[in-house]
Structure formats: structure tokens, C-alpha cells
Amino acid sequence: MNTLKNTILSTKEAKAKLDHTVKQIFSNRQILARIIKRTVPEFADIRLKDIEETYIEPGSNTISSVAVERNLTNIEGLNTEDTSSNEGTIYYDLLFKAAYPGKEGQMIGMYINIELQNDYYPPYPLESRAAFYAARRLCSQLPHLTGGTNYGALQKVYSIWICMGNVPAKDADTITLYRFQKYDILNHIEVRRETYDLINFIMIRFNDRSAADDDLIRLLQTICSNTLSSSQKLKRLQESGIRVTDEMRNEVNTMCNYGDMIEMQGKRQSAANIALKMLKNEESLEKIHEYTEFPIDEILKLAADHGINVKTFA
Numbered sequence: 680m681n682t683l684k685n686t687i688l689s690t691k692e693a694k695a696k697l698d699h700t701v702k703q704i705f706s707n708r709q710i711l712a713r714i715i716k717r718t719v720p721e722f723a724d725i726r727l728k729d730i731e732e733t734y735i736e737p738g739s740n741t742i743s744s745v746a747v748e749r750n751l752t753n754i755e756g757l758n759t760e761d762t763s764s765n766e767g768t769i770y771y772d773l774l775f776k777a778a779y780p781g782k783e784g785q786m787i788g789m790y791i792n793i794e795l796q797n798d799y800y801p802p803y804p805l806e807s808r809a810a811f812y813a814a815r816r817l818c819s820q821l822p823h824l825t826g827g828t829n830y831g832a833l834q835k836v837y838s839i840w841i842c843m844g845n846v847p848a849k850d851a852d853t854i855t856l857y858r859f860q861k862y863d864i865l866n867h868i869e870v871r872r873e874t875y876d877l878i879n880f881i882m883i884r885f886n887d888r889s890a891a892d893d894d895l896i897r898l899l900q901t902i903c904s905n906t907l908s909s910s911q912k913l914k915r916l917q918e919s920g921i922r923v924t925d926e927m928r929n930e931v932n933t934m935c936n937y938g939d940m941i942e943m944q945g946k947r948q949s950a951a952n953i954a955l956k957m958l959k960n961e962e963s964l965e966k967i968h969e970y971t972e973f974p975i976d977e978i979l980k981l982a983a984d985h986g987i988n989v990k991t992f993a
Contacts, residue, residue, distance in 0.1 A: 717895040739776040809880035813838040838880040909935040
């Protein structure tokens with residue numbers, strides 16, 4: 680296998696491991712508590728400590744399975760796969776259950792799905808996909824429908840989409856909630872909101888370039904930054920009130936290491952592409968090496984892989 684193939688494969692592996700590590704960081708209960716307190720109305724008036732320690736259901740937090748290492752298993756929790764005989768399979772990035780106290784003191788459960796979205800411009804509206812994910816999670820609660828199905832057992836679903844990366848300035852630093860509303864067309868009737876307000880989705884949008892005023896946006900910028908070092912990230916996390924454990928420290932270090940690896944491999948791949956073009960244009964080895972800083976033995980290997988006769992070059 681040639682060097683370029685090795686580079687490509689290792690880049691894919693690094694990206695898979697980076698993706699899984701980022702999900703692990705986001706699955707931390709401290710991070711989850713801050714996300715849902717800021718975005719989910721039911722938790723707005725509940726203390727962070729209580730959300731983290733009480734209202735996020737123990738054992739329900741699950742990261743979608745990613746084949747990045749041998750013997751890698753999900754942490755115990757919900758199945759992140761939704762499938763049916765008529766529709767494709769989807770995998771939730773993060774899925775967990777939470778509960779909040781109702782008006783009469785009873786605990787009301789809900790499902791919360793968090794999706795990490797790097798591409799803000801896919802070939803479809805992100806809001807439509809978010810609505811679909813929330814709807815699928817609602818439908819999966821009643822896999823078998825009969826005449827006696829208890830639809831009152833359905834629990835509310837929130838699908839929270841964290842959009843980062845190529846978010847334009849006009850959309851950055853915004854959080855939007857989409858939910859069911861009741862409108863009385865003729866006269867007024869009292870209906871408990873929890874009987875119909877079952878599908879909700881939230882879009883959080885930010886990039887690396889803005890100076891955000893919102894605490895949650897700043898926290899997400901820190902976690903997802905491509906420019907901060909691991910020590911800078913850990914310092915900012917501590918300043919935001921996050922208790923940095925050894926596990927989190929290792930995850931942040933791993934994330935930054937894989938990020939650096941991908942960046943280096945990207946630069947290497949770019950240099951290889953330029954070197955190949957220069958070889959095809961019959962530039963000298965010395966000139967190619969000077970221009971791309973690509974090692975001469977790698978340039979020779981590249982030429983051999985593409986059947987280019989290096990000896991003809993000056």
C-alpha cells in the first residue's frame with residue numbers, strides 16, 4: 680500500500696476517533712446540564728446542580744456506536760438506533776432521558792437527542808431533518824400499535840442540533856426553539872399543553888469567529904474550537920464552572936491531538952497533490968521539493984505510483 684493511501688486511511692481513522700471523542704465530551708453530565716438548562720424551557724428555573732445530579736436519568740446517556748477501535752462498546756443506556764421495515768436506519772449522536780417536576784409535583788419524563796452538525800449547508804433544510812429525528816424518537820416509543828394503545832404514555836421529545844463550523848456571521852450566536860402550538864380557530868378550549876406539545880427541536884448556531892456574549896455559546900465555542908490548545912480549552916472550561924476530571928482532561932487532550940493530526944495530514948495531502956501536478960508538468964525534483972517541502976523520496980515514490988519517468992527531469 681502506498682504512502683498516500685496510508686495517509687488517507689489514517690485521516691479517516693483520525694476523523695472517526697475525533698468524532699467519537701467529541702461526542703464523549705458532550706455526553707458529560709455537566710455539559711448536558713448546561714445545554715438543556717439554557718435551551719429547554721422546562722429546565723430554565725432548575726439549578727444546574729439538580730439537573731446534573733437528579734434530572735438527567737442515570738444510565739440513560741448513550742453515544743451512537745462508531746467503529747473506531749476494537750472492542751469499543753457504548754456506555755449503558757438507550758438504543759441510539761431507530762429503524763423500521765419501511766424506513767432507513769438513523770443513528771442519534773447522543774440520546775438520553777430526563778425528567779422535570781410538573782405543576783403538581785409529579786416527575787414528567789422526556790427524551791432528549793443531541794446532534795453535532797459540522798456542515799451548515801447540507802443538500803436539505805436542517806430544520807426538516809431535526810423535525811424528522813424528533814418525530815422518529817416519538818414514534819419509536821410505541822413500536823406496536825393496537826386498538827388499545829395508550830397514546831397518553833408518549834413522552835415529549837427534544838432534538839437539539841449544535842451547528843458549528845461554516846455557520847455564517849448572520850446566523851451565528853443564535854438559538855431557536857421550534858415547537859407545537861395550539862391555536863383556537865373557533866372559541867377557546869382549555870387543553871393541557873403536555874397532551875399535544877410532544878415534538879420539539881432546537882437549533883444552536885455558532886462559529887469560531889464571533890465574540891459571543893452567551894455563556895452556553897462560549898462554552899460550545901471552547902469545546903469545538905480548532906485553534907485553542909488543550910491547555911487553553913481546559914482553562915476556559917474551568918473558568919466556565921466545569922469540574923475538569925482526569926477523564927475530561929484525557930478526552931480534551933485526545934480531541935486536540937486528533938485535530939492536529941487531521942490538520943497535518945490535510946497539509947501533507949495538499950502538498951502531495953501539488954507535487955503530483957508539478958511532476959506531470961515535468962518540473963525538477965529540486966524545484967518540487969523546494970516548493971512543496973515534500974521529501975524527495977516521497978516525490979520519487981509518488982512519480983513511480985503514477986508511472987512518471989523521473990529520470991527525464993533536470
